[in-house]
Amino acid sequence: MKLRYKWLTGVVAIAAIATGGFAWFAHQPEIAAAPPGPHDFTTAQIARGEILVRTGDCAVCHTASGGARNAGGGRLDTPFGVIVSSNITPDRETGIGAWPYAAFERAMRRGVDREGHYLYPAFPYTSFARFNDEDMRALYAYLMTQPPVRSAPPPSDLKFPFNLRMLMAGWNMLFLDGRPWRPDPSQSAEWNRGAYLVQSAAHCTACHSPRNVFGAEQGGADMFAGGGVVDGWHVPALNTASRAPIAWNADDLYDYLRTGYSARHGVAAGPMAPVVEKLSRLPKEDVRAIAVYMASFAPAGAGSAADLAQHEAALDARSDGVMAARAQTGAALFAGACAGCHRVNDAPKLFGVRPGLAYNTNLYADSPDNLLRILLNGIGQPATRDLGYMPAFRYNFNDAQLAALANYLRTDIAGQPAWTDVAAAAANIRSTTVRSTTAP
Known part of the structure; x- marks a missing residue:
């Protein structure tokens, strides 16, 4: 009996030590509120940030149906429960208006908000971590110079244990690659430009790559293999698993992303329609670069x-x-x-x-x-x-x-x-x- 008691005591002690150790490892300090000043940003920064916001189409997730743009409240149904998007307008009480750049960068690169709370990877910080410093600051400049909207969306509703945000520290350790994007010297400048945009701002893999049982994107041969469901729509593959009767090429992708229509593939509809609406207003060279990069994953056209x-x-x-x-x-x-x-x-x-x-x-x-x-x-x-x-x-x-x-x-x-x-x-x-x- 004494031996059993000692064994149980030891197990409890080890569990307590492990829990305490993980809590220490996972703890993220709050970053003091420090709103940016009215003259902290250049006109060029703001203009560049606007292009990046269009590329990432932030409003698709961060705007509730019928709500103010980027004021949060958008709902995303996941296998783990319902995630509700946050207010990313510069309102100091309910948005990100009190966030200094350091807090913004931490959220984008490490998935932790200003107060030290972990974010869920439905917010694709796994992609945003790949931004270079110049673009990250430009994105911050644009968002912080938009009209503030006072709006406090309801909290996310996830099942236990997924509602324990601290567990995301372990998820990040396993699945977050926080390194900024690096070019591939074996590819062209245009391909590399497209790769950077797709893997960072556009975060195309967030929808078009399947996820494992932990909700992490699968890479390698499964990159762009589709198979997920977004708002009830089945996501098609963009790589060699594509069911398209004619393989996508760079010209078809450019037409589709620039105008919403490709004669050999059809019209953008469902969740892709608002994405294309924003991409259609990007610089043509950026859309072309995205098309060139994405086409490199498609099967080669067969025959003459x-x-x-x-x-x-x-x-x-x-x-x-x-x-x-x-x-x-x-x-x-x-x-x-x-x-x-x-x-x-x-x-x-x-x-x-x-x-x-x-x-x-x-x-x-x-x-x-x-x-x-x-x-x-x-x-x-x-x-x-x-x-x-x-x-x-x-x-x-x-x-x-x-x-x-x-x-x-x-x-x-x-x-x-x-x-x-x-x-x-x-x-x-x-x-x-x-x-x-x-x-x-």
């Missing part, structure tokens, strides 16, 4: 130029529905609701662009969810105004009709095996989303 032209002609023909007719209901719905805007050959341009659906990666995905979201909710806020708007068919088609149309697009337009349980998926998405507007 003649083979590619023949493949495109076949996809154009499929887009027009000429292979129709195995699914009569779906074919009729396509002819009445879709062909007017999506037929490619000998079709008048009514407004916006005419995306050939046989090129659309969503038709080649394992799940019909992305396609169903677009059919149900339309595209009421396109990435750029020149694209045109797509109506929502939520109140025009029932779930069975949506399933017929979706599987017609899948089988006859894309030439892929039919999806299963599409009507049930449509009913689920219909019940959990709201109708999008069809005009500005």
